[in-house]
Every structure is written in structure tokens, then in C-alpha cells.
Amino acid sequence: MTTLYDFELSGNCYKLRLLMSILRVPYDVVPVDFYPGRQHKADWFLKLNPFGQLPVLEDDGLVLRDSGAILAYLARKYDPSGLWFPTDPATLADVLKWHAVADDITATSSAARLNLGMFYDFDLEKVQQGAHRIFRIMDEHLWFGEQQGRDWLCAPAHPTTADIACFPYVMLSEEGGISRQDYPAIRRWTDRVRRVPGFVVMSGIFPAGRAAE
């Protein structure tokens, strides 16, 4: 039995919905009214996660928090191919490095979106600039990767949880007033993520068109 404590408009919750869809993991949803209800700060939720953050996943009696940790857990448990979260030392470090970048994208791009969309008190200009700094580095990394035949954030020839972790708040950046116009390699990468078999959308993210032949 797998249960996701979920808010539809949360990119961090969507990371888990996305990977569970790709891995065909059936799960139940407990909706949490993050906005305007602030249920993630309610007593019943703080018992699940004292840090008061979404998402939380319950799986066979385990209560897990932190989207990056849960992505790793889901991949190790439900992906028999082992491709989504490889454990050879170099690739593992590579994936975890991008999980950390995903948290920085949350702290910048997602914060900008929360400021403009839900009136959270953040320094808008500062978080927008922070997101642009990350996007510039990512765009370069992805562009050089394409030159070498690498389509994904990490070295393997297939996507990993690193791509899932970084994808949502890159895709939702426009809601935070952060244009992706200057990042063509990022845009091509988001199209590739959206063509992964089992991909699902969330509100604010639309499917990609068909790839050019």
C-alpha cells in the first residue's frame, strides 16, 4: 500500500507522481490543502513530517519525507532495471549532485512562483536571479552534453531521478516570471523528459509535441 500526501500545484509532489507513473506504481492520494488552508502546518500533518513540508509518502508502513529521498527510495524499490537510480559510485554521486541542484531550483524558481502566485514573502528579484544563475549553468551543461551525445543530466544514456528532480520547477519557472527563452538546451531537455514513456502532466505543465523525425 502506497499513499502520497499531495498538493496538486506542488512541483515537489509532482516529482513523485511523475516517477510513480513512469514505474507504474499504484498509489492512493491524501489531498493536503497547502494553499490557502496551510494544512502542512496542521498538527496531524506535523506528526507525519515535523518539518511541515510536502510531500510525504507512506509505503508499507514506512513514512518518508523529502522528494529527493523518496525518488531514490521509489527507484530502488520499484525499478527492477536499476536504471533510474544507479548505484555505481560515480553515477550515484552524479545523481545526488543534481538532486542538490533540484533543491536549489526549489529555493529559487519555486520561491518566485510562490511569491507571484500565492503571495509568499520572498525577495522576488533575488530568487529570480538565483534561478537564472542555475539555469545558465544547466543550459551549458546540457548543451555540451548534446555535443557529446548525452541527452540527460547525468552520464548514463538514459534518464535518472536527477532529471525527474530538476524538471518540475524548471518547467514552472514562467509562473515565477523566469523566462526560459535564453536556455535552448534546457528547452530541448524538457521536451525529452516530456517524451519519457509513462510521463504525466500536472496543472501548469502541458505535454510535448511529437519529436521531429
Next chain:
Amino acid sequence: MTAIDKVTRDLWQVIAAIDETPPGIVQVTLLLDQQLAFTRDAALRPVVWRRNGEQIGDVVDFEAIGERLPVIEGYGYIWTSFGNPPAELFPIPEYAEADRKNMSCGSIGLHVSAPRAVENFLDMGHFPYVHTDILGAEPHTEVKEYDVEVSEERDEVLATRCRFFQPRAALSATEGQEVEYVYRVPHPFCSVLYKSCPEDDTRRDVIAIFLQPMTEERCRAHLLQSMVDSVSTITELRRFQQTIFGQDKPILENQYPKRLPLDPRSETPIRADKSAIAYRRWLSQKGITYGVIPQAG
């Protein structure tokens, strides 16, 4: 600073959900380019004034508040005005029915003018493409002929006999159905829709969008649901509406220009846009200039 036309100045403008406004604590917002502070007093009545350095979360010093702006409560929201507002808000009689579940669904910022957001709310043509498998699905893309009138007596735009095939018209829907809508625009920045209720075919669910014009190109959408649904929780009903609205948001924010052009030649309408055409004409005749590109001459 942008000039505010007389009509807009005298309207009631929504600023926040009452339940989301803690008493005695400063909240801040932007209305028609002007900074406001607001709270609720010990009797839980809303108090709104022009912001003067207060920060969100400050404890309110009620003695220090100078001139208070007019305030009215309606449909779970706080409304204020910079001018001489009417004695009452426009009516939504269903809201008072005892068995309805009334709720705010969050106040969401939109990078588009308030009238653009009203117009999107009136549009059915985008359902299958933007709200795929919920409010529409291919091949059921036709917007059938419907009626639009401007009611002189009530001074509102009214669209009736709007029908659309919807795979999941509401949270309480269990199968696809042809749904009938009535749209009202009883306020230049507010719209109310009535749609067939899956649980009781003699009644209608009510969904309203109240837009708070922050600037000419930004607004805050306050979403109200007044539902006949004996099963779902408020959290579930909010989630359904937020899912829909989250799909609209990027589409709306990509509209250009962000202000609504009122010149009939500036954008090319199709037959399905009848209600939008009536709405634009109504704004023009009223003399609204805020958040729109007025007709030349």
C-alpha cells in the same frame, strides 16, 4: 501612476478571503496600483486602510490607523473601494442556501489584466485542449450556439443555453455528460457561472471568479465555489478547482497584450466568442479604461 477611471474607482473591489485574514495582524496587498493594509478587528469586522510602512505580520495598532476605506463583506470575501461604492454587492442568492458547501479556493496571482481573466472564464472553446479529460475532450470540441444578452435592469452580461460535453464536469461526476452553463458578468471584474449539478439535476453548482486588479497587467483571482455535494470534503473540492485553474494560468499569462483590447477590430472573434464580444462592448459602454486598451476615438 495609471489613472483610474471613475467607474472602476466607485466599484467594490475584492481584496481577500475573510477566513484567511487573521484578526489583529497586518496583511498587505495591492489594489489599482495602490498599497493597502488590512486586518479584522476584535469584532472580526474587516478594516482596510492605505498602507503606510506597515509590514505583513505586524500587530495592528488600531489607534494609529488614519482614514479607513469603505468595507463590505460578501461571499466570504472582504471588498473595499476608493470611491463611492453602491449600497450592496451584486446578488448571488444561491450562496445563502443552507446545504451548500461554500468555500474560497485560494487567491492566485495572475500576470494578466483582470478583464482578460474574466474573458477566459467565459470561454468554453478551450475546454478540450486546456482541461483535457476534465471539462472537455476531443472530438467533442464544438461550442454550440448559445444566447447572450446585456440585462438592462441588472446591468450585467448574461450568457444562457451554453452546452458542452464534459468527461468530468465536477468532482461528484461519475461519467461524461452534456453540461449546461449559465454565465453572468455582474461586475466588470467578476463573473459567476452556474452549471448542472451531477448530484441533483434540479439544482446548479455555482463557481465564481472575483478579480482584484492589482495593476493594469496583474491581478489576483479569488475563486469561490458554492457546491451541492454531500460527499466531497472542502479540501477535495478546492483541489478540483485549483487543478482547473492551474491549467488556465500559463495559457492566460501568455496572452498578449495583457490588457484587454476593446476595439472590435483588434482581435478576430469567432462565433463561440459571442459572450466575450458582449463583455468587451459592455466595458466600452461603461467607460472602463483600467486594464483594457480602450477603443480609439
